[in-house]
Amino acid sequence: MSADERGGMSGDERGGMRAGKHGRMSAGGRGRRNRNQPRELRVNPVACQAHGVCIELLPELISADPWGYPVIAPGPVPPALIPLAERAANSCPTLALLLMSPD
């Protein structure tokens, strides 16, 4: 199953994220990257539909606002939490949670 079928993001958008100079990223941490590079979580607020999966999976860094949308703790993801952050990003039904290198 391709990411497109999983919904949320067009091939176009993903392409730009990979190609983008402002943050080489991969939705959910797939792809080649340096393990030691600092990474931060971002929400694509257009794609986010407040399913709340990330809030369940990563309460250490993500809390809910009064309307159920995720609020991310500022700053880079602590290295120990990166596997959990990857899992949360991979589990987002709309692929709205992004684990990316800071700008």
Next chain:
Amino acid sequence: MPQADPPGPRAEPRTGAVARLLAGPEQRSLEDHLSQHGPPPFADIGRGGTDTAALITAVERAGLTGRGGAGFPAGRKMRAVTEAARHGGPFRSQTGTVVIANGAESEPASAKDRRLLSHAPHLVLDGIVLAAEAVGATRAYLCVHGGPEMLRDLREAVVSRERAGLSRVPVQVVSVPAGYVTSQETALVGLLNGTGARPSFVPPRPAQRGVQRHPTLVLNVETLACVALIARHGPAWFRELGTPAAPGSALFTISGAVTRPGVYELALGSTIGRALEEAGGPAEPPQAVLAGGYFGGWLPLPAARRAQLTDQSLRTSGAALGPGVLVVLPQSSCPLAEMARVTSYLASQSAGQCGPCRNGLPALADALGHVAFGRPGEDLLRWTDQLLGLVSGRGACHLPDGTAGLVASALAAFSDDVRQHARHGPCGRAARPPVLPLPEPPPVSPVAVPSPGGTP
């Protein structure tokens, strides 16, 4: 007020009213334009050469910043587009970049882009072509909000240039749908891509991938007119006005309680007092000035008269240069009632894409309504503060951040009024006609009215 500019060896930069962009009488025809400004130095930037990159260097040296509101360095934006075209990733478009001239000013209190496009449309079109040459663009768009008359005039201007052989790239005049966020740069890209004039998540920025995946340069029309002047006269000339940190001149829309509201060109670094004098001075006793439009902030008068019109200086005082908007609020107006109206308008302008904006801005508007027209208790003020934090930085565009910043600045600048309202309820001044402009017709419910027999 912090002085942004260290004393330089050069002559003291001039401040005050100037006439560069708005020089001379209106130049609607190409002939008038050419006699006012002379021919545009197309692909001739490096003195007779075809070194188009020289223009980017000149714009960088001039220190030109975007005049659309964000104030991003224009040269850096141009360079980002050329670099994206050179080193694009695997999804790179085959060839060419795109230029978008943003003349779709959505800021209700701003009229400067419209004024510039009617005063010197060919200066903007020169800038479009020069910028297109510099970044290797193969087409350009001039995006405006405007009636059929404005569109017709601009299209005629484009045609007259094509006839005169001054058109190096095709320029298409595009009408942008009404709305506060439709002129945001990613929304313009969406409009041109056929996906709707709504802001989108970045990255990718338009400079990386915009119209049909091409690296896209989006610059405000005033910024492009400045590019056309820098191409003609050079960066040193541009820096003869303004301060070293904020060089050049800019257009300002001055309204509210002033004797002669209108659009004025001032050197950056002029004081707010000087700008207000230019607009004829206060028409009645003033209490504060809104600087930077609805993404800006409030500065109490008369203290703000000494504030310098540079983004750096205004930001340290909690306002912004924005698109050059100054609105003077008279003492006879209730600032909280004004803010309740504006917040409600801004909430109505949410594209509805991002949950925190879609939910948070109406809640904020509701809270401001209670602050102005109810009796704000501790709980309400705490909730308002909390909402400001909850919406900031959580949208695809800056509508939530800008709205929160404006409300925060109002609550700080008018804290006495908030206390008065908390003690005594709404004040009598709330009944005064509003000073802060909202677009005509006033915002109504976004629900579409079905037309009888119309298409769905």
